[in-house]
Amino acid sequence: MAQHKVVVAGCGGMANEWLDYAAQRENVEVVGLVDLFEEAAKKMAQKRGLNVPTFTDLSEALAHTGANLVFDVTIPASHKQIATTALRAGVHVFGEKPMAETLADAQEVLAVANASGKRYSVMQNRRYLKHIRALSSFLAGGGIGKVGALHADFFLGPHFGGFRETMASPLILDMAIHTFDQARFLSGADPVSVYCHEFNPAGSWYAGNASAICIFEMSDGSVFSYRGSWSAQGAGTSWESDWRVTGSLGTALWDGDNRPTAEEVSGDEGFMHPTKAIEVPDIWTGRQGHFGCLDNMFDALEHDRLAETDSSDNIKSVAMVFGAIESAKTGQKVMLG
Structure with missing residues (x-):
C-alpha cells in the first residue's frame, strides 16, 4: 500500500x-x-x-x-x-x-x-452526499429521459459577520461554486455560456451583491438556471439548494435534504398527459462529505487515475463562477471554455 x-x-x-x-x-x-x-x-x-x-x-x-x-x-x-x-x-x-x-x-x-x-x-464535498449521488445516477441512467433543464433555488439569510459581509460578490464568489459544481455533476455536461444578474435586495446586510440570477447553457444543449440569495430570511432552502430537473420523459425533484423524488409520463392521452411516481434508488455506499471526497482523491492517487474533482475538471466549475461575475459586471452573456 x-x-x-x-x-x-x-x-x-x-x-x-x-x-x-x-x-x-x-x-x-x-x-x-x-x-x-x-x-x-x-x-x-x-x-x-x-x-x-x-x-x-x-x-x-x-x-x-x-x-x-x-x-x-x-x-x-x-x-x-x-x-x-x-x-x-x-x-x-x-x-x-x-x-x-x-x-x-x-x-x-x-x-x-x-x-x-x-x-x-x-475539495467539492457537496458532491459526496448520498442523495445527490442517487439523483446523479438516476439521471445518467435515463430515469426521466434526456435532461433538458436543471433549476436550483438557494435562499438563506446567514449573518456571518467578517469578510463575507464586505465582499463585492459574496454569494457567487464564496458559495455558488458548490451549486454550480453540483449542476455539472448532475447533468454530466460542461458550461458553454452564462448570463448573470447580481443585485443587493432591500434589507440586505451585505455591502456587496448578496443575490443573483444566472442562466447557463450547457454542452449537451440543456440549460441550468440558478436563483440565489444570502440575505433571504425565512422559508430557507437547504444549503444544497432546492432542485427541479426536467427531462423528455418526466421530472425529478430534490430539496437538498431528503431522498429525491421523480415522476414519469405514463400515458399519451389527454390535455395533460398522466404521470406516475417512480423510485430514485439510494445507491451510494461510500462515505459522505469531506471524507467521501478524500476517499476518492486517495483512491485515484493510489490507482494512478484522475480524481473526480481533479483540477483539470474542477476548473470548469471555477470558470462558471468567474464567468457569472464577469457577466454581471458587463451586462452581457459570457462564453465559457
Missing part, C-alpha cells in the same frame, strides 16, 4: 476535519504543519497530539520532512501559492476550494500541475 507523508498547510478550523481523516487512514502520516503564524501551527500540533515540526514556509517544510502530499486548507488567497509551490517541488496537492481567486490564476495553477506530472485535486 502506498504511503503518504503529509504536510498540512493552514492550521485554522478547517484543518481539523482533514486531520481527522488522516488519523483514520493507516497509510497516511502527518509529518509537518505549516502556518503563516507558527504559533497557530504549534497550538494545532499540541491540540492534536502530533509530535511533528512546525513551519511558516512551505518550501522549508517540504525540504525538511520529505513529504509527498500537501493538504492545503489555507485561506483562498493563499491557494495559488501553496499549490504551485508544492507542485513545483514534485509533491501532490489536495486542497480546499476554490483553486484560486481569479480564473487566470486557476489556469496558471492547472498549467503548473500539468507540467509537474503531479496531482492537484480540489
Whole structure:
C-alpha cells in the first residue's frame, strides 16, 4: 500500500476535519504543519497530539520532512501559492476550494500541475452526499429521459459577520461554486455560456451583491438556471439548494435534504398527459462529505487515475463562477471554455 507523508498547510478550523481523516487512514502520516503564524501551527500540533515540526514556509517544510502530499486548507488567497509551490517541488496537492481567486490564476495553477506530472485535486464535498449521488445516477441512467433543464433555488439569510459581509460578490464568489459544481455533476455536461444578474435586495446586510440570477447553457444543449440569495430570511432552502430537473420523459425533484423524488409520463392521452411516481434508488455506499471526497482523491492517487474533482475538471466549475461575475459586471452573456 502506498504511503503518504503529509504536510498540512493552514492550521485554522478547517484543518481539523482533514486531520481527522488522516488519523483514520493507516497509510497516511502527518509529518509537518505549516502556518503563516507558527504559533497557530504549534497550538494545532499540541491540540492534536502530533509530535511533528512546525513551519511558516512551505518550501522549508517540504525540504525538511520529505513529504509527498500537501493538504492545503489555507485561506483562498493563499491557494495559488501553496499549490504551485508544492507542485513545483514534485509533491501532490489536495486542497480546499476554490483553486484560486481569479480564473487566470486557476489556469496558471492547472498549467503548473500539468507540467509537474503531479496531482492537484480540489475539495467539492457537496458532491459526496448520498442523495445527490442517487439523483446523479438516476439521471445518467435515463430515469426521466434526456435532461433538458436543471433549476436550483438557494435562499438563506446567514449573518456571518467578517469578510463575507464586505465582499463585492459574496454569494457567487464564496458559495455558488458548490451549486454550480453540483449542476455539472448532475447533468454530466460542461458550461458553454452564462448570463448573470447580481443585485443587493432591500434589507440586505451585505455591502456587496448578496443575490443573483444566472442562466447557463450547457454542452449537451440543456440549460441550468440558478436563483440565489444570502440575505433571504425565512422559508430557507437547504444549503444544497432546492432542485427541479426536467427531462423528455418526466421530472425529478430534490430539496437538498431528503431522498429525491421523480415522476414519469405514463400515458399519451389527454390535455395533460398522466404521470406516475417512480423510485430514485439510494445507491451510494461510500462515505459522505469531506471524507467521501478524500476517499476518492486517495483512491485515484493510489490507482494512478484522475480524481473526480481533479483540477483539470474542477476548473470548469471555477470558470462558471468567474464567468457569472464577469457577466454581471458587463451586462452581457459570457462564453465559457
